[in-house]
Amino acid sequence: MKPKRWSDPTKKLFPHQVGFTSPPHDFDAAPTDFLRIAPDTVGVHGRMLHVPGYSHELKQRADNFQLLEEFAYCMSNNGADVLGQVGTNWVHCNGTTPDDIAAFCDRLSDTYETPFHMAGMCLVEGLRELNAEKIVLNSVYYWPDWRDGIARFLKQAGFDLLYAGNFVDLGLYETQQEVNDQTWIFPGEVAETSMLRVAERAPQADAIVVNGMPNFRRSDGLPQRIVSLQAGLEGLTGKPIVSSDSALYWRIFKTLGLKPTRAHGRLLSLLS
Numbered sequence: 001m002k003p004k005r006w007s008d009p010t011k012k013l014f015p016h017q018v019g020f021t022s023p024p025h026d027f028d029a030a031p032t033d034f035l036r037i038a039p040d041t042v043g044v045h046g047r048m049l050h051v052p053g054y055s056h057e058l059k060q061r062a063d064n065f066q067l068l069e070e071f072a073y074c075m076s077n078n079g080a081d082v083l084g085q086v087g088t089n090w091v092h093c094n095g096t097t098p099d100d101i102a103a104f105c106d107r108l109s110d111t112y113e114t115p116f117h118m119a120g121m122c123l124v125e126g127l128r129e130l131n132a133e134k135i136v137l138n139s140v141y142y143w144p145d146w147r148d149g150i151a152r153f154l155k156q157a158g159f160d161l162l163y164a165g166n167f168v169d170l171g172l173y174e175t176q177q178e179v180n181d182q183t184w185i186f187p188g189e190v191a192e193t194s195m196l197r198v199a200e201r202a203p204q205a206d207a208i209v210v211n212g213m214p215n216f217r218r219s220d221g222l223p224q225r226i227v228s229l230q231a232g233l234e235g236l237t238g239k240p241i242v243s244s245d246s247a248l249y250w251r252i253f254k255t256l257g258l259k260p261t262r263a264h265g266r267l268l269s270l271l272s
Helices: 030-037 058-063 066-077 098-111 119-129 144-156 176-180 188-201 226-237 244-256
Strands: 016-022 042-048 082-085 116-118 134-138 160-165 207-210 215-217 223-225 241-243
Touching (some): 030 042, 098 119, 116 119, 119 244, 134 188, 160 188, 226 241
Antiparallel strands (some): 215 223
């Protein structure tokens, strides 16, 4: 059980404490990004998943799925009020459906007495919040099997997926290896170009979905994720964008009963 001392506000460092996972490799920006847009009452703690020899394969995520429960246990024991799982592909790496993942999240939330949210499932929940039915998927840097896995997951959730394509499909890079060599960080103009191209594939779509956690360099070279660019990209395309980062942050804020300190796109603006 969660230690009883965490029910006493005077024992906590922050009134609202958020725990994030981090994928096995690469420095993760989610805790920093979330904290930048959160009220001062929020504190963030991160925990990296440990998978020796990790090479970004779906099978490695499936084989280490139990690490998510270990993360939930540790964060609950440390006094987190809500948990955010970074890494969109975890929802489909075992061939699971949205119903399977909803049940998994409910079980961990109940067992460790701390709400547990997965980025891939938050895409589904965010789209439903916007009443979106017809969608297009900007699969950014994803390998083809990653792209196909999240596309399947979104279809199983009941959405009419009109188009799904990664940066190679959209003609931004010639090969997947070129994409991989960028190490998840792309020129700033790739964000705008990819959004416009995916929107052109299906102008009738209600929303654009962006999986993963791509980074785009601003004019001074600093990488930024979609949440920082979202309002501008929505203005450019004329469509709401539901990205893995903004959807995860939206769901965490909703659980805490809070909202961001400033506007960050359509979905986050629904928080009151």
